[in-house]
Amino acid sequence: MPKIEDVARHAGVAPSTVSYVLSGKRAISEETRQRVLRSVRVLGYQPHAGARALASNRSNVVALVIPLRSGMHVPVIMQFAISVVTAARQFDHDVLLLTQDEGVKGLQRVAGTALVDAIIVMDVELQDQRVPVLRELQRPSVLIGFPDDAEGLTCIDLDFAATGAVCLQHLADLGHRRVALIGSPPEVYKRETGFATRLADGFKLAASRAKVAATVHPCEATPLAAHAVVATLLRDHPDLTAVVVHNEAVVEPLLAAFANAGRSVPDDLSVVAVCPDELAERAHPGLTSVAIPAEEIGRQAVNLLMTKLNGGLVPDDTLLQPRLVRRASTSKPRK
Structure with a gap:
């Protein structure tokens, strides 16, 4: 079992420095702190939790x-x-x-x-x-x-406002003039949750600047809701040529609903999703996307x-x- 002296020797510091890094009782330079923590991980050092908490009052x-x-x-x-x-x-x-x-x-x-x-x-x-x-x-x-x-x-x-703007601008640069944001569930907007509200605001502001007709459509996280949103969009906006999806749970149901409605991606409809790269890559076709880091x-x-x-x-x-x-x-x- 490695001791604090072993960590100090491995990191090239005094044992007291190791103690200060682990307890937080003194300010230690970031470079030294990272070196000590690296040695702790490499050696598998386990400080006694009770003694550490007592000493540091943490x-x-x-x-x-x-x-x-x-x-x-x-x-x-x-x-x-x-x-x-x-x-x-x-x-x-x-x-x-x-x-x-x-x-x-x-x-x-x-x-x-x-x-x-x-x-x-x-x-x-x-x-x-x-x-x-x-x-x-x-x-x-x-x-x-x-x-x-x-x-x-x-x-x-x-930066969710910038995310909404980047997605819209990408589609505007391609020449799309009617774009919809299929967003988070309605209750998320009702609570004014920051990430969802800011993305929608960034999307709408970028659309206004690019002179693109844009609408926002909250969507419950169910396949049934996804199909209902698609039906409404195609009924109310037959000139729709692109969508941004900010609702990871319904990405695949939305793609299926558009396909069932006769809209081929990307020939009839371009799609940008805010979703993990894994989901974007396994979709058919692969989705242009912004990942949440x-x-x-x-x-x-x-x-x-x-x-x-x-x-x-x-x-x-x-x-x-x-x-x-x-x-x-x-x-x-x-x-």
Whole structure:
């Protein structure tokens, strides 16, 4: 079983430096901290959790608040959760997953105990009632998402407004003049969940600038709802030549519904999806897409949180820019 002295020797630092890195009791340069953590992983060093917590007055636990509300696509949420757990373990922290929709009371309950050192909050709404509480908590926090008023908070997310704009602009550049956004379930927009609302706003703003006729259509995450949205779109907008899909759960049912309606992709209809690369690549034809970088966001959220926990400075806002990958599902519209 490796000892702290073995880690120090492997990392080329003093044993006290290893202790400071693991306890967070002193500020250590990022380069040294990463070197020590790398040695910890390589050697498989396991500090005594009880002694570490006692010495540092910390639990070495991070709370991840993900209220599982209606309209949320659980597989995407779990990508974020897995990323946060994996990144936290690199800092020798465990993750307490909170999935009940307890709102303000849930935050106050967790922060009022010694259960956790810091908090990551997801499913952020534009007018999120948890924001004032987060500003007052004595524990560091990071939001994956942006409320309308983010002053005094640390937030990170994909730039969803830019994502909606990039998808629309790609289709406009190809010559499409009637485009629809098939979006998240209605209850997600009703709650004014930040990611869905901002993507729709970015889509509409880009359409206005490009002089493209554009509409937004919320869609429940069921095949029946997907077929109903397709029927409505083709009835109300027979000149439709392209769609953007921001609802991973219904990507495949939507493609099937358009095919059943006689619309071939991309000859009759171009499709852009906001979805994982795996889903875009296995579709037929392969879908032009923007992936949500859940792994990167989760990792960076933990890095920000640990920096704050150790007294370091972090940017208030971190927006990851969208990357559109063109595949076979988009082309110029037929004349």
